[in-house]
Structure formats: structure tokens, C-alpha cells
Amino acid sequence: MTVLPFLKQIAQHVQSKYDDRIDEVTLVFPNQRAGLFFRKYLAEELSVPIWSPAILSMEDFVRQYCRLQATDKFTLIVELYQVYRKHISGAESFERFYYWGEMLLGDFEDIDKYLIDAKYLFTDLSNQKALDDYFDYLTHEQKKIIVEFWSTFSDQSSEEKKNFQMIWGKLYDIYSEFTTTLKNKNSAYTGLVYKEVANNLPKINKNQPIIFAGFNALTTSEERIITHFIEEGAEIKWDVDAYYMYDERQEAGSFLREYKKKKVFAKSLEEPYPTNIEDKNSTPIYLNAVAQKTGQVKLLGTIISEIQKQGNFNPEKTVIVLPDENLLFPVLNSLPESIKKINVTMGFPLVNTPIYSLVELLLELQQQSKEQSKGRCTFYYKNTLRVFKHPLIQQYIPQQALANIKNIESHNWIRINVDQLQADELIIPTVFQKVENTSDIIVYLQKVIGLVTVTDEVSLIEKEYAYQFYTQLNRIKEVVEQFRLDLDLAAFIRLFSQMMQSLRLPFTGEPLNGLQIMGVLETRNLDFENVFILSMNEGSFPSAGKGHSFVPYNIRKGYGLPTFDQQDAIYAYLFYRLLHKAEIVHLFYTTEGGVTGGGELSRFVQQLKYESKRPVELTTLSHTIAIKTQKPIVIEKSESVFEALKKYQVSPDDASQKRLTPSALNLYLDCRLRFYFRYVAEIYEYNELQDQIDPMVFGNLLHHAMENLYTQKRNVVIEKEDFKELKLLIDDAVKEAFATHYTEDIHNMELEGKRILAFEVIKKYVAQVLKRDSDYAPFEIVGLESKDYTINVDVEWGEGTILIGLKGIIDRIDLKGERIRVIDYKTGKDNRKVESVQSLFDRDASKRNKAAMQTILYSLLYVRNNQAFKGAVLPGVFNTKEAFSKKFDYHLEIEKEQVVNVKPILAEFEGYLKDLLSEMYSPFVPFDQTEDEKKCENCPYKGICGR
């Protein structure tokens, strides 16, 4: 590199000018980062070790001269709130004020940094024409702007205007009381410190060398302070380029051009300016257009590794600039293997860290916990499970976490008491306790954070996040206690999340080696040979910036407060400065925005493209898309498959073996592959614990309720009168069904939310069935949810035959006179019409009646197991729709004939059944996918099939 980095130039300057007393020099840079690099450059110039000169950021430098101690934002906002509340009647609650507090504080910062007289600023001029007398220090143009603003108040007066005037009128009082309070406590916000120093310029020792370096935009107070020091002998060094200095249009040079006009600075901004940017007019700037953010990052990796291959790549002289801080981790993951050291200097949003997600979960857990009567409380399963599944908890107590998850899920616990948890000594009792007031919440969070990050397994980065949270929480706690802020949990959460939004974890890469990754601001004063800037999009670079202020635009302008124009100009300088010494420049931007915009190329690149002589070479990244299609899945009956299929083989007279159920057969008819997955490969569906009740659970609850209701009455004749009593039992029967399902104590069970709905709806249905039953009475219940019915069917197998076991759980069997009814309760869309017996086994029939198939199979089970019974066996379907309709009927209709006795059709039915099983066991029929994609809709395996 022919041109030295700016800081290197300063180092050489210091070395040659102050040779033997370098340690007496004070260097002031805009930020800390520059100092680090400067030190490195300086060390390179030395022959013996020396004490480092004092190196300060501007802020630290100014602070030295002030007795006030700048305090943290939260304290300031609370302090401000105390004042605000006094002046504004009906002020909002603190957590709602917070945002305004931040904004007001920002305005006060600006007012003081720019040495504006708040008294003149916060004057209501709507009724005064005396502007001239007041503001003789304003220019004519400024006055015009201000007059124009206030003139809009003269016409009608809207509610909004009144509100504005009301607050505006009080702001000066608030400001002055606020600053006085702070000063009395020896504390301040930064602006106040600057103002104090600027207004009481310190006496200085003329012999002490001071060098200011690398500044661009100075606030009025900074300018006054620096001017003072320069007048007393200090030096100032600028880092500029002719490209934007000579071109009046370039906002990058707008401040510097102004300084050039000032006497104190003129000499230090000596012409001719270096022409580094234009000197490289033959070197192109590479612009990479990529559709996705991640694409940018991956392309970056590719390009770096390409450059590396060409040999002249020095990671130490390379910077990756991340205007969008969220890309940090994607970038870290996407650098070539050969990059061994990475140095990160930037703020990373705390809200995007795992610790924060845990904190959020904890707060939600608390928020949705419920106080039980005995001062104990229960936690909601969703939150509880999420806590146990959180990486940090998994890390800390992997065993207990798993055990608890399993327990909760297998018991269907919706609300969980800490006693029900398998606890370790520390974390579980800590997490699962109810906290109420603000300090307790903070201590609670701190404890958990401390605990989970204590282990060695937690990476240093995560410990760093934890540290930040811990310290932030300490601050909050202190302030909350000091000012006796009383926030309930909900308010605390609102406040906390607002506070966290703006917090950044300040990564500082130290010691200095390896490739640098930086935020935009951190690159100030630094020069690199290889510069890679991601997210060159409007909104990222320059950043959209909040720029919120209570002071309207024109008023800001009129009084000389900074507006977004200045902000944009600062970014412009930062951008062009990066080009000063860079040899290789790669810019990346995304072409596809999201819903909120994006996808617009940064103005700076456009400026380069349309104005500079440097070629901008555009490359668009696109990949060929070769998406694979799902191939049909066919499972041939290989030996291992046959082996698995044999699990349903039974020996005669043994009822205890694995058997196929009617649902299995129905499933086989629907889709052979699905049957294979479920009954052969035994890949089971995982039933997620839900507080909403899906149709299956709904059906189960209903069955159990019916069962509960009738168990007492089993094997006795139920008369019409009995229903009066039975009706009174409905509530308990349904309750019991719920209690069993959710493994809860029936007496303490509290239903809530949607479960109440299910409860009520089931009750209604049960009552309806009872009504139907009472019409039918007297009858006798001879079986309820009977599992004891099995039959064996012989099926061809190789040369001989084997026995395949079938079984079924029959919802209900009742007897009236010489008639047995085999009854199935249905909640779905089932109907009772059957085209023909054969149609029950016809998988292509679009409306194959599964319920009928099932009920007839049940009837078959019953008949075969009760050969002695000579009466009629009637298969019946009670379905919800019909139970409520006026024409209640439960008979199956086959070929339009009511089935009043199943026996005549059993032979035919069994024939088809045998065929079906033979097919299932036939080596020539593989397990394949159904052709009717409608059947896939509710299939749990549709992911695999791609349907």
C-alpha cells in the first residue's frame, strides 16, 4: 500500500514530534476503537518500550473537566419522569412514559450539546409577534422558519394543537427543574456535561501536548471546547479526501468544508487534499446483488476465499462492515475455514440473544401462572415446556428437563404445580416460584441467569450476554427501589421489553489480530486494504435512524438543532472514508425487500455510480434451482417386511397377542402405505399436548363419559324411570372423563377456556343420547368399551395358512328382549348408508362407509364370541348429527335395506374380510401410496409422501 493509514500517519507524527515525551501526549479520537489501532501503529514505530500516551475518546476527554458524573439512561428517565409528573397533570404511567422520556432526553441532549438556550426554544410564540426582540441571535432565514411554524397556530385550534401547546409550554420548566435536580446530585446526561465544560472552559497547561484526530461532525459544544484547546496550543488532524471536499454537492464533506472556513481550523485543513479516492479510478468497486440476506453472507465467504486463493490477502488488513448488526452470526458462520482469527467490534442487539429468549419465557411463565387457593400457584404447560426445552435449561439440567417434559406430556397436565415436577436442587425451585413485585422479579431473573450461565459448558459469549443482563437488571433494581416505582408484572414486562429493544451488547475485539468485523460507526478513523460492506441498502446504510424528537423539524432547523440531514451527512462521510485507502472494495446488497420495504440500493452506491469516475461493476448472484420431486414410495414385501408383518400372527386360543383392529383395516383400505407406516414399521404419531381439544380427543372424552355414566348400570335392566337419575349423573360422568384424560384430581379439577366449551358440548351430546336411550328403554347394557372380543382368521401364507388376529373395542353392547345392539358413537361425518357389503371393502369407492365396516366387524366379533346367543344382532351407529335431528335412527342401511340383524350378511362380510387379509399378506401386493390425494389430507405421513 502506498498510502499510509490515517492513524499510522498520526503515529508517525507523534513519534517524530514528541520523540522523548510521547507518554505525555494526550490523543483524543472520536471513539475508543481508533485508540487501539493507534497504539498498535505507534508501537511499530518504537525502539524501546514506553508508557503509552493517554488516548481518550472525546467523551472521556470532556468528562475529565466536569464534576458531574454522566449517569445511565434508565436513571435519567426515571428522574425525568418525577419532574414531568409534577408539571403535567394526568401524566401517563411510567412504562408508557418511557418512550417519551427517551425522546425528551434525546432532545435535551441535543439542546445542550448544541448550546441552545432552552428558554428561548421552548417558548410558545403562537400569540407573540415579538420574535425580533427575543431572538436577535438568529438569522433572518431562521426567524422566518420559526414564524412560519407558529403561524399555523393562528387559525383554528385543534385538539392536537392544544395538546402540543400544552406540553410545549411546560417543557422549559421541566427542562430546568430536571437539570437542576441532576446537578444537585452531581449527576448529568452527556449533553449536560458537554455544556458545562463548554461554558466553563478549563484552564490548561500549555506544555501538555494534545492532539485531536479524525473528527468530522462536531456539535456546537464540541466545537467550542476543541477551539479552546487549539487556541491554547493543541493540534487537530483531519482525515479528508479531495473527492468530497471540492465537490460542494457531496454531503460527506459538508461539515469539513464549513470548518475550513473557520480561522482556528483553516490551517489544519490545508489544501491540497489527498486524492486517494479518485487515484484509484482504474480499480473497480464491485457491487454484488443478491436476493437474500443469507445469500450476501455466503457470497462474501466465497469472494474472500477466492481472493485468498489469488494469494495477496491479509486478514489483518481486512474489514467486514455490517450495517445490519443482525448479520453478525450468519457472517461468523460463513467465513472460509482458512480465516483463523476473527475480531468483532460492534453492538449486537441484546434482544436477539438466547438469554433474552429465556428471560422472555420466564416472564411469560410468570404472567400466565395462576394463584391457587392455598397460596401455591400453577404454571401453564406451554410455558413450562418451553422453559424446559430452552437451550440454556437443557444445558444445565438435561436429565430433569427431559424427565419433566415427558411427565407433563404423558399425563396431559395443562396446569402444573411445582410439586409435580421432578426437581433438582437449584434451578427448578428457583424458576417455578411465583414472584409478584418488581424487585422480586428482578432478583428472580438475576438468579436464574446466574445459575444457568455458571457452568463451564456455557460459551463465553453467552456469559457475556448474561453479564449484560445481570448488570442492566441491577440498575433497574436500584432505580426501582430508589424511586419506589411500583409496577405490576404486566407493566414491568412492557417496560423491560422497551428498555431492552435499544440495548446493544458492545463486543470489542481485543487483542487486535485477525480479520475485523465491525459496525459502521466503529470503522471511524480506521483504514483497511480490503473492505467488504454488506447491506448496502437504503435503511441499513444509511440507517433509517429513529430521529424522533418532540421538537418539530422546522423548529429544529430554525434554532440550529441537528436534523436528519446531518445524520445522513455523517453516514456519507463514514462511507466515503472507507474508500480512502481500500484496494479491494466489495459492496453487497439485497434486491428483494420484505413487507416493510428494503431492496433499494443505497444512495451512496448510486452516488458513486452516477457521479464518480470509478467503475462500479455489478454482479448478480443467481443459482440454478434444481428442486427435487418426490418419487412414489413403494414398499415391496421383502423378507424383513414379512417378518414385521408376522406380528399379527396368533396361535389359536391365545387372546393376548398383537391383533389388528377395525381401524387398522380401514387404514389399510385407505392407503396401504399409511398402514405400513403405522402398523408394520410402527412409526407412531406423536400426540402433542394441547389445551385445545382435537376431534380425536373429543371423541375419546365422549366415549369415556358414556362409559362412566353407564358402568353403574351394567348388567341390570334400565327402566325409563332410571333416566331421571342418570341425567343427574351426566355432569360427573363427563367430569370424570376429563379428569382421567388430564390426570387430574376430579375434585380439584378446574376447567378453563376452551376446555369448558368442550365440556359443555359433550354434556349436551350425552344428554341427547340419554334422551334417545330413554325412548328405547327398558334395555340392559351388557358391554361397555369391551376389549375382550377377538377372532382369528386364517390366511394363505406360502404353502399353508397362518392365523391372523383381529380384535376390537366395542363402545357399547345392549340387550333388549331377543335383540343385541352393537353400538358405535360417532362424532364425525359418518352416515349409515352402505351401497353393498362389497363396497365396504372397495378402496376406490369414494365414500366407503368406514363406520359401517367397523360396526359390522364389531358385530362379527360379538357373534363369534357368543355363539349361544340366538337372537338378532343389530349393528348401530349413533352419530352426533342424528342424535339431535328429529329423525333419529341408528340402523345401518345396506342397499337401502335397514339392517335389523347382522347374521344374514356375516358370511359375505367374512369372505371379503378374508380376501382383504390375504391381500395384506400377499407377496405380490406392495405397500403403496393411495391414488386419492384427498385421503392424505389428515395423514401424519404426508410430509414423507410430499402430499
Next chain:
Amino acid sequence: MDNKSFVVYRSSAGSGKTYTLAKEYLKLALTRPTYFKHILAVTFTNKATAEMKSRIVDYLSIFSKGESHSMGHELMNELNLSEEDFQKQCGEVLSMILHNYSQFSIATIDAFFQKVIRSFSKEVGLHGGFQLELDQNEVLDKVVDDMFEEVGKDEVLTKWLINFASKKVEDSKSWDIKQDIVRFAKELFSEGYKGKEKELVAIASDKVFFKSFLAELNKITSDFEFSVKKYGQEAFAIMDEHELNVGDFFRKIQGPAGYFQKLQNPPFDVTKLQLNSYQRPALDTVEAWYTKKSNIKERIAAVVEDKLMLLLNESVQFVNDGLRAYATAQVAQKNMYAFGILLDVTSKLIEYKEREGIMLISDANTFLKKIVEDNDTPFIYEKTGAFYKNYLIDEFQDTSGFQWGNFFPLVQNSLSEGYKNLLVGDVKQSIYRWRGGDWQLLQHKVEDQIGSEYADIRRLNNNFRSAKNVIEVNNTLFNKGAKLLSELFIDKIELEGEEKEEVEKNALLIEQAYEDVAQLQPELNKEKYEGYLSFSFVKDNVEEEKKWSDIVLDRIPLLLENLQDRGVKVNEIAFLVRGGKHEKLIADYLIDYKNSDKAKKGYSYNIVSNESLMLGASHAVQLLIHTLQYLNNNNDQIALANLVYFYQASKGDITVPDKIFNAHAIEHFLPNDFFLQQLHLKKLPLVDLIEMLIRIFGLQKQEGEYTYIQSFQDVVLEYGMNHTGDTTSFLQWWDEFNHKQFVKLPEQANAARVMTIHKSKGLQFKAVIVPFCNWDIDHDSRGLKETRMWIDSDSPPFNAIPFLPINYGANLKKTEFEKAYYNEMLQAYMDNFNLLYVALTRAEDYLFTFSGEQGKEITCVSDLMFEVLKHNYKALNGSWNEESNVFRFGQLGEKEEVEAIIVKDEIPFQYISNSWQNKMAVKFSSETFFNTTADQQQSSINYGNLIHDLMARIITTDQLPKALDAMKFEGMITEKDKVELSSAVIKMFKNEEVLNWFDKKWQVKTEVPVLPKSGEMYRMDRVMISDEKAVVVDYKTGVPREKDKEQVKRYIRLLTEMGYSQVSGYLFYVEKAEVVSV
């Protein structure tokens, strides 16, 4: 001053609307270098915004370089500038824009409105930091959940919900009502609802009123049903008495006796309660009651004459009298429970927004309305900090009434000051009514409102886009089609007299909208290729059981080949479809085709579609998702099976599928690393986890998947920015919203586009194929999708609630809501016809449509096309193939030799993914902050380290308090810690030796680095210097170790090297306040 400063451009497809807008913009902007700051151009989408901006900048750049351009010449003339001045002016404006880019105001309506609202948020009482929530459905989902929490607490609500749920169970539907409510609740965001929100919320809070309203409706229906049923029963009683049954009468169930039977079965279908043609004569003719051959004629005649005929007349009379009220009550009842629940959702939604500090995008208009209504324009500008003089609004036909209402005062203000304003739009391309777009604004309302003294209506008649033949056919098609459509509408009206006329008049709107449809081809295009169109009306193939749509699919690849033969590049072809379903159909078909042996060499069958290329379509993404599911829940066997399957699929070899589904042998089918790392994986944050999985599964080698994986990673990243970033929540979110996640592609991809017609608006393609050109003219007639109307009735008792949700359907013809019904029908006709217009006007040279054969009636748009073309193809000089039902026009282009397309990657792209954990150098403040042993639970902070830190901040003893304060402000310590630390330090000062170090006589350096000539930098905790003498102290925590001394010795050497002759060194162990001399 030109009075007609309000210019409305009514454009048509391809008429250079954007060109015109850009030109008008520039014309204004070029008046003064900084004038652009006073122009607000409003576009419809963010994409359009970005495009418009870059267009303006491009034009300026071209003009400033003096390059020849038609717009440049026009502008130069219109602005009366010399070439030199023009060039200079363009250059100046360009650089002004580039350097004041924040004031380059081309924005979407929403973006502009947001800006205004933000600047007023304090005054209108909004939460200052409100977040704008774009995903309203996600919010709705949560709010409905919140509402369910109320079950059991709010009695009325509970009852409604139970009723609602029971009703569903009784209808054999799934009992779960959440989705129904969520679906219904989407109405909350519609403008119609918003307009009445306040009143409705008031009603909602008055549960008694609502209940009584319901009761009133119920009474109307049940009274009617009861009485009507009685007529039926009476008739049957009479028939019974005379031993007659329905079968004995004329036409049995369809005859007069059947009518009585019908009366007995409420609830009634009101469209079927009229007498049919067999029954009508029975009112006055006895013979009409029996068949001629009946052998019990006499008996029947007797009873009829005696009783039944009279009864029939009475009942018909009764039915006719009460039918309208009944029908109305019936449709109003239908949504009543849902409506009641909805009102509860409304109040929950308000709570939710307040709690979360969010504002929904649909609320913006309401807030703005208040601001704009209350305040004069200058004040709004002052608060907003933007000072516009001119408004240029694009796509005005899709602007909603609310939006315009909010713009109007601003525009009015501008007009009154004599500034120019501009609207551009095309009523015929209005297809966003479902989002609130109101085309009648453009059609006439705005003009009426602004007044003809301002309004200057202009038309753009040229079509710069399409070839001659395309223009000609479309001219005829839409001109004649519009007439046909309005006739069709008039035919449907079943009203009489004045009312009929009133509704009929509306039909004119269609014709008005299309009166200027005929376009000209501009001179400069006349030399070009004339274009080719083919509209096929395909018959089903009954023999092969093939639906026409299957036949169309089979033709598509051939069409693609054919077009490529003519030199059309594949990325110049677009398939336009109605919805996502069809997109997927085509995408799937072509992908299959491409992979089959039918695909021909040298042709491309590639397609891209922003909509149908869902992330979930990728095997790699599936693999990642299922892995997350499995990691999140090891018991999820299906996730595991999926994981294995997609892993194997991603490697491309599923030779033995049965084995991989063997739950017990899974290990063999997954990379070993996966099992080894499983525990570690569960501990990773999402972003890192995904990267790690990519490495483990080798996805970085799957080139075809890059785009998907990248897009998926973007999704994960963005999710983490807006949500709690744990895996469980991510998966839940993914479950619900994955269908909305699409691959982001750059435009230049070498593939044909498949997109919805809605998305194609504003675009053009060399060849357009509309494969399923057969959508209905009316709202979905199969009733698959309910269309809800909000009706403001004026007849009691229905007007008690200002706004009733009513389902669109033919039964409304019989109700009080009939006019609203016809209005909605007309709108639907327009929507669907406009959609056809948009679809058929995208093409430059080639246009192909396919649809089914025409049915008996004209029900879908292709029927309209068929009708028009059938009668006009001759006049058009087109050809009609009777055999295959195809209309053709023009000549296909010449066959061209196709060059093989070689796409070369500029850089050989690699999907780099590496672990970073050991590479990162960062200075950690936390390193020693937390105790590494778990037993000191009470304070997790290590005091030793705090003291260390504290000492570094103190030069002399008196600095202790300030240092402690600073640490407190930084949050490192609490007030309590402060006291403890302070006393600990004071205790240390008791040690003479130590106290001496803090004496003022020393020159002290704490943690001042020493710069050695090379190598590592040293930072000594504390060095005290006095002339030649130097004392170095190093603070230590924990137990003394040998290497501590080593370190101090190194310091002593360093200090000696620096030139100090008397150097001594100490170790100071802070916990025990022990000093060790080295």
C-alpha cells in the same frame, strides 16, 4: 395560472402509464433543483416505489449526459429549455436528489401515512414507540386465544360460544370453532367494518340489547315457521281424513299436495317456497290436482273444492306476505352468534393492541382520519417535517375510500394554492376491491368531488406494449364483452318497476368503464411482428376420462417448446393463473415433465414463481425443519422418519425405502455426527443450529438447494428478530405460517414465470399463457368460499344494528337486502371481468388461453370470450376451428435456430459454513464475573473481581466514592454491594504498605499500557512512579500461585528496560488483603 390543475389520467393497459407518471414528475422536478422535495409520488407497492425511484434517477442521468431520448425531447419542449440548459438542469436535479435522498419522496400510501401518524403520536395519545404490525392474522390468532380465556368468566360470551360449538357438532362438523372465528374476525380489518367500529363496540357492550335483537329475529322466523307448518299439517289432516296421500295427487311430491308436505318441514329454503309450474294452476283449477287417469278423481275433486284449494290459496297468501321478513330474518340470523363473538374479539383486540404497544396497518387510516380532519394542512406539514405541494398518485383505481378521504384535504389544500396534482389509474385494471380498492373513485367520484373547474381528464390511447394483433383482438373482446356482461347482469335482475330501473342503471358502470378500451398502435411500433393469439375451449375427453384441465397441462410443455423454437426465450414467457393452487399445479407438472424422458434436449422447462415456490417445497428445508422438530421432541417418531427420509433423499439415493423406515435401524441412515452431536445441538441458538445442521447433513454441497436454504435462513433470522427465538416457538410459527414463506429470487433467473394475475399487474411478457382461463363471473357459485357483505339496512327491525354481516347468495333476492345483493353482484362481475382484462393485456407478442367448453349458460369468463369471438371472429379475420374449438389469429413467428443458453457463474459459488466459536476474539467483561462454582449461590458475582476492578479506578484514596458511584451507574454493583465493597477497601487501606501506594506523592498509572517495540502489549494493574523509582502492584484474586510471581517479575524487567533504575514489585491478594513482595 392553469385552473385545471387536477389532472386525471385514465389509462389502459400498456399505455405508458409509468412513463407518463415519470414524465410528469420530472416536469415538476425540473422547475428548480430542489423542487423535488415538494413532490410526493404515491405508488402501490414497495417494489414499485424502488422501481420508480431508480427510473427517475436513470432518466435524469441519461438526459444530463445529453443522450437522445423521446421523453427528453418532450420535456425539453414542454419546459421551453435549450438543449444546454436542459442538460444542465437535469444534472443539477440529479445530484440534488442523490445528495438529499431522504427527501426524494416516492412512497407507498402506507409509508406516507405512517410518517404522519408517527409525528402525531403523542398528540393523539398513541403509545410512542408503537410497532406497526403487518401480520394481522398472527395478531388475530392470539387475540382469539385471549378471548377463549374468558370462557367461564364472561357468562354471555360463554353461552354464545357453547351455542356456536354445539351447532357445529350437531352439523357433524369439527367441534373446534377457533378457525371459524378467526376467519370471520378477519372482517375486523375491512374498511366497511372499521367505518362502524365505534357504534358496533358500543352495541357489543350492551349485551341485553344484542340479546333482544336476536330474540326478535328468532321470533320472526319461528312465528312464520309455526304458522306455515300449521297450514301443511291442516292439509294433511284433511287428506288423512279422506284417506288420501301425496301419491294420489297430480305429480305427487312435485304437485300441489307436495307443496303442503314442504310446508311441514321448516326451516324453509326461501328460493323454493314458491309454487312451481305444476302447482300454480292448482290455485284456481280443480283439474290441476289430479292426473287425468286417476281413478279417484271424484274423491279428490270433492276435497279440493271443499277445503284444499282454499287452504292452498290461504297458505300461499300467508307465505307471500311473510316471506320477505322471514327470508331477511333467516339470513340475518345466520351470522348472529359469530357476530356477537366478533364484537367480543373487537374489544379484546383493542386491549391487545394497547398492551403490546402495536398498531395494526388497518388502524392507520382511522388515526389519520382524525388527524387530517382536525388539523389544517400546514400544521400537518410542520409536524411531519415534509412540505408537499404536488401529489402524484399511481394505481388510483385500487385506492380505498378511506385512503382517498385522508388524501383529499391535502390535495385540496394544494389545489387551492394553485399547484398541480395528478392521478393515474385504469378502472379496468381494478382488481383489489377485496383490499378496499374503490374504482368508482376514479370512475367518477373524485371528479365530482374536486369539481370540473379543476379536473382535467385525459386519456392515454396508445398501446406501446402489445403487437398489432393482440391489440385488435382485445379491443373487440373487451368492447363487446363489456356490453354482453352488462346484458347478462340485467338479465339476472328479478325486480320490478322503479327498483329494477335503479339497479339496471348500475349496469352502465361496466360499459362506462370499458368505453375507452379500444387502443391504437403507435406509429413507431408498426414495423414490428404482428403477434399471434390462440384461445382454446377444450372439451373433456370422455373416453380417456380426462378433464379438459388435464389435457391443457399436457399441452403446456409442447407450447413451451414451440415458443422457444420461435426464438422466445423462456424467461420471456409467463403463465398467469388465478391462485396458488393452479401455480402449484403447473409448477409440479413442469418439474415432473422436466425430469421425465419426455423432456427434449435443448429446451428449457424451468419455471419460477414467487408464490408457488414455497420454502417447504425444498427437501433441504424439509430436512432442516424435521430435524428441528425431532430435536425439539425426541419422541416425535414421525419427525424422525421424515428426517431420515429427507436426508436420504437429499443424498439422492433411496434405493431401499423399506429399510429406512425401520425405527430400529435409524442410526445407519443418518450421519454419525448427528447422533454424536445431538446433545450439543440442543444447546445452540437457532441461527447457529441451522448452520451446524447444514454442515452435518452436507447441505452446503447441494447446489440446486442453495436458494432455498438461503431463503430459509433468512426466515429464521427474521423470525429471531421479531419473536422469542426458541425452537418451540419457531416451529409453532412455522407450522402456521410456512405456507407464506417463499423463496426470494433475483429477477434474472433463466426460467418462465408462473404468477397470479394479481401479481402480474403492471408487468409485461413477450408471451403470456393463461392456462385456466375459466373463473366465474359471479362470486364463487359453488359456495366454497363465503363472501360476506356488511349491510346497512333501513327497514325495521333489521336497522337496529347499523351493520349486519350477511352472506352473499341468491337467497338474498327474496330479502330486504336485495339491492345490496345486486350491487355486490355487479361488483363481482366487474372484478372478474377486470381480472380477465389484466390477464389478457400482459402479452407483447403471443397470447394463449385455455378453458373448458362453454356450458349452457354464461357463467365464467371464458364463456364470455367464447360468445364474443364466435360472433366476431370473421370480422376480426381470425380463424375458428369448429373441430377443436380454437380461435386463432395471426401467424406464429418464424422458426429460429435456438442457441444453447450457457449461463456462466461469475464466481464459482461455494456455500461456506464453518464453525466460528474458536476463532472469535472479543474482550469479555464477564470472564470472571460469574462464579464458576455453583455453591456460592447467594451472590453470583465474584467480589474479588469487583474489587480488582474498583482498585483500578482509584488513584488516591479520596477517589473511592466516585469510583463506586461509577460502578453502580454501570450496573455492576448494587447499593448494597457498594457498602460492602467500600468497607472492604477501607479495610485494605488499614494496611500501611497499601495506604502508602495511594499517597499523593506518586505519579500513578493504572492499567496504562506499555508499548513495547513489538509483540504483546502489557497492561499493569498499578504502577507508582517517582523519578527513577517504580513500584508495580498486581491485584490477584483467589489463592496465590507460583505463576503470579512470574508475571510480576516480567513487569519488573519491562520497567527496567524502560529506564527505571529502582524497580520493586508486589502481589496483592484482594480477598485477604495480603501483600506479597516479589
